[in-house]
Amino acid sequence: MAADPLDSLRLALMQDVLPLGLAVVERARKGGPAEVLAAFDGTSADPLGQLRQEGEPAASQVRENLDRFQPGLGNPVMKVEVRDVDAEDAPAPPSPADPADPAELMAALGRIEERLALLQSRIA
16 A cells, blocks of 8 residues: 555555446445345445455446556556665666577577566566
């Protein structure tokens, strides 16, 4: 969750309350209050989760439309930390080589594998 309480509230509204509310509205539109109450008849172990799942496709569309109106409004932008990488940690750019040479291809694949391993270690 986000550190800012308002961002946390907006995130909870977008991810939890919006799908639940849209499912309740859709059930009420289709079958009235009886259809809404049918979700809580005891046949489901998690009626709120079921309603949230039912409303997720519509909520996803609403969030996408909000993002078209103003980016980050529907799907909140998560804050990230950006920092500089020391020059000694950064891999050197590969020299241009003949792409048809199998040895060069293997060397390039080895460099890619090393970079992926470095990336995975930094992510974890």
